[in-house]
Amino acid sequence: MRYYQLSRRGQSILAVETDSGAYDLTSVKPDLDSFGALVRTAEITDRTPDEVAEPHLSGADTLSTEEVRETCGLPIDVDEVWAAGVTYQISEEARRGESSMPEMYVNVYDAERPELFFKSTRDRTVGPDDAIGIRADSDWNVPEPELGVVLFRGEPVGYTVGNDVSSRSIEGENPLYLPQAKVYDRCCSLGPCIATDIQDPQTLDMSMQISRDGETVYDGSTNTAGMVRTCEDLVSYYTRHNTVPDLAVLLTGTSLVPEEGFSLRADDHVTIEIENIGILSNPVVSV
Structure with a gap:
């Protein structure tokens, strides 16, 4: 999977791109609004980031891959x-x-x-x-x-x-x-x-x-x-x-x-x- 950071109307959005398309993970799980939030959740639940994200993609809003790639920002709030x-x-x-x-x-x-x-x-x-x-x-x-x-x-x-x-x-x-x-x-x-x-x-x-x-x-x-x-x-x-x-x-x-x-x-x-x-x-x- 590929994770992108987007901003829409002042809201932080974590987008996920797979071979099937692109998805707004934050639309179905508001707390997962950054890659940092995703990996921290994965750590708590003893899973990989992909294992946390994948079950929610079927219910997430879809995004065009063009929009994702044209509007993405720094993908991680790196320390x-x-x-x-x-x-x-x-x-x-x-x-x-x-x-x-x-x-x-x-x-x-x-x-x-x-x-x-x-x-x-x-x-x-x-x-x-x-x-x-x-x-x-x-x-x-x-x-x-x-x-x-x-x-x-x-x-x-x-x-x-x-x-x-x-x-x-x-x-x-x-x-x-x-x-x-x-x-x-x-x-x-x-x-x-x-x-x-x-x-x-x-x-x-x-x-x-x-x-x-x-x-x-x-x-x-x-x-x-x-x-x-x-x-x-x-x-x-x-x-x-x-x-x-x-x-x-x-x-x-x-x-x-x-x-x-x-x-x-x-x-x-x-x-x-x-x-x-x-x-x-x-x-x-x-x-």
Whole structure:
């Protein structure tokens, strides 16, 4: 199932999309008005989110899939977003290429411990069709399309599409500047939904297009099979000796890296698609 967050006349609505169509779960169960409410109910009743939702769909109002996809917002009221770095070989090469201290990244790709870093809070995170930000004090800004693991109390409950927008010039100047390169207003986007029926997150096709003035200036594709680490491994390190919030997303790294010298500009448009999850599209603004 795929869960979308909608707003209609000021009311929060949890929409569910299945192979049979789209449904307004909140219309039949008003307390289930967000994915957070759904997973908390599932926890209390010792069921999965899909097991909670599925029996109610036959009585729920139907929605058009077009309306759902055109009006959905940030799919989860996330407490925090973390991210993993250097989980694909091309990411290791890009990090070493940008950095004034390339030796810092030599052993990260092959090391037992992954690179994990804090990425975003709820207030810094945007949803589908909302603007992502690039830093005005950076002259090299890039999107980073990533598979996101959605966690409830440290346990995976679904997957989403993420964009870890980053300043490569600030990060490359000094690795200690990583928080400034990663954490700022509108630095992260998530959406369009949370997919709970992904059988193997390590076999998903992923693509990214960047358009500028009506023309495509970047078009790349990859597969999550290229990850050197599993999602389970990354989650285990994120939750290790770390009190995590109820709702979190862990981004798992990128292998789609625009060529050196390419930088996002205000009014660009970034579109990311991951197989069986959906399309996350965002315009770009300077912050």
